[in-house]
Amino acid sequence: MTKHSKKTNIGIRHFRAALALAQEQSFTRAADSLGIVPSALTETIKQLEADCGLRLFNREARPVTPTEAGEEFLAGARRVLSDFEMALDDLRRVGGIERGAVRVAAAPSVVLFHLAPALRAFHAAHPAIEVTVYDDIAERIGALVLDRVVDFGLAERWHETDQLDYEPFHVDPFVLVCHRDHKLAGRAEVDLAEIPVADVIALDESTGIGKRIAAAPEIPPEFRRGSIRTRGTIAQLTLISQGMGVALMPKLAASVIQSPEIRHVGLRDLSLKRTLCILTRSRRGLSPAAERLLACLRPLGSLASP
Known part of the structure; x- marks a missing residue:
């Protein structure tokens, strides 16, 4: 087994070189993008491979492609380079x-x-x-x-x-949202059983709110289907403001559209929160x-x- 010293001459320029080669898939083009000659890039990649003891690129392939080990290294190199650039930004801001x-x-x-x-x-x-x-x-x-x-x-x-x-x-409790003319609009609180299933505008489970509703065992499955279904709360609120149905949603989300047509009603038997x-x-x-x-x-x- 090869032992690697903790001391190394590998630095950020080696990471930049490998990422440029992976991007350009050509030593000539990658060297040009870095402002160096191809022979210098070749030597930089050789130093990197020698230090880690792995072949990172298939040089015989056209275009040049990373090996499996190279792909893993490049994923880490992108993170390291991003963190390095962020650290430089932070350093430049010190005192300013x-x-x-x-x-x-x-x-x-x-x-x-x-x-x-x-x-x-x-x-x-x-x-x-x-x-x-x-x-x-x-x-x-x-x-x-x-x-x-x-x-x-x-x-x-x-x-x-x-x-x-x-x-x-922040903890945000769920409420019933309805039009001001809906029969439940004047109530302070209602039970889920009082909400007409046919009125429910459902929210797609691809959203965080829709996912939370789908996972709540106390909410009837019919509430998750609905005759009208949206992929966002803005669409739900817009439809509700036109008197087209009701919905369950967090109070903050329900307050984004501040319309006099919309009412929020507490849910007595639902403690769901996000x-x-x-x-x-x-x-x-x-x-x-x-x-x-x-x-x-x-x-x-x-x-x-x-």
Whole structure:
């Protein structure tokens, strides 16, 4: 068995070289993209392979392709290079956080009730920091965090992976949402059995809310089917505002469309809630700018420390 010393001359330039070769599939094109001669690129790849004791590319193939071991290495190399570039960004911001940037992903209801007021306070203190907001469903928000597209996300727990950390932030109870002229609109609370099944507008299970409803044993199966089915709560709320049915959804989500035509009614025999979380990558620190935005955000959640 070959023993590898902890001392190595392998560095970021070797990772960049391997990723460029995988991208261009040609030593000549990859070298050109890196601004070096092909012989220098060849030597860099040889050094990398010698250090790890594995062949990472099939040189005889046209175009040049990674080996199975190479594919595994490249996946890790992309993460390392991304973390390296993020660390450089953080370092460049030290002593000058006003030049920073933050990217955050959140569901529309969280943007309205939590992120917007947090951003108002954040921009008052740091007006020059650029903030990019992505609004999406829980599944894609988790993916945006995992893929390092955003610094952090605000959504339900969807991905069961040790690559994400979930910090509970806000508990959001489910309510009945109906038109103001619906027979149940004037009630403070109702039982599930009082809701006409024929009126229910169902939500597709591809969403975090739809998935939670489908997993709730106390909700009748008929509520999950519905004669009308949507793939998002905005469509549900729009239809409800036109008097076309009712729906079960979290109170925050039900409040995104603030229409005088829509009413929220408590559910006496349903304790279903969703817990919104702050999603970050495990074992990865946030930039100073992202940390300061979170400092403005955390006090706005229902689970904030007293």
